[in-house]
Amino acid sequence: DRRVSWDLISVIDPLLTLPLLVMVVVGMIRRSKRWTISAICWVLLYLGCCLGQQQRVLQQARTIAESRGHEMTRITAKPSFGNIVVWRVLYEHEGEAHILALRAGTVMEVMGTSRAKIVRAGMVDGVVPGTMVAKDIERFAHFSDDWLVWHPEKAGILGDLRYAVRPDRVSPMWGILVDSGRPDVHVSFHSFRQVRGQEWGELWKMICGHR
Secondary structure, eight states: OOOOOOOOSOSOOHHHHHHHHHHHHHHHHHTOHHHHHHHHHHHHHHHHHHHHHHHHHHHHHHHHHHHTTOOOSEEEEEEOTTOSSEEEEEEEETTEEEEEEEEESSSEEEEEEEEEEOOOGGGOTTOOTTSHHHHHHHHHHHHTTTOEEEOSSSTTEEEETTOOSSTTOOOOSEEEEOOTTOTTSOOEEEEOOOOOHHHHHHHHHHHHTOO
16 A cells, blocks of 8 residues: 655646647647657656756755754655745654745745644544544545644644645645544545635745745
C-alpha cells in the first residue's frame, strides 16, 4: 500500500497544459510526428524545471529550519495553485507542522509562515480506539500522509494540511467532521474549495513578489 508522489506540479498548471494542448491539436490536424515529439519534449523540459524549483525550495527550507534550531523529522514541498514559483513547504518539528510559503524566483523569498499542532490518528480526544470513527480517522490519516490538523475556522473538522489556497496559511481545503459522541457512525467528508476573490489576489501578489 505504499504510495509515491513526486509533488512536482500543481493539479492545474496552464504553462504546461496550454502549450501541450496546442501542440497535440496541431499534430493531430497536420498528422505530423514533429509536433508530437515537440509536445513530449515540452513536458520533459517543464517537469525538469519543476524538479529544479522543488530542490531549490527544499534546500531553502532546510536552511531556515536549521537557522531556527529545528530538527526536521520530515519535510514536503508542493507548488501552489497554477504555478511553480510559489511553493508550500511543510516540515515537522517536535509534533508541530511549520508552514513556509517560499517564492523561488531569481532569488528565494519567504512570503509567509505559520504553524499548527499535528494530530495523531490514534490520539484524538474522546475517540475510542477500534470504533468506526477511529478507523475512519486512521484511513484519512493514511491518505493525508499523516499531515492532520484541526481546521482553524471549522469546528470539529480534521483537515489535510498539505493543501490550502494560500500557501502560507493552515486552512485545509478538505477534511472530515469528527463526532466522538457517535462512535459507530462513519465520519463525513467536507470540501472547502470555494475561493474568495481576495484569496486569488493575495496568491497573485505572492507570485509577483509582493507580500
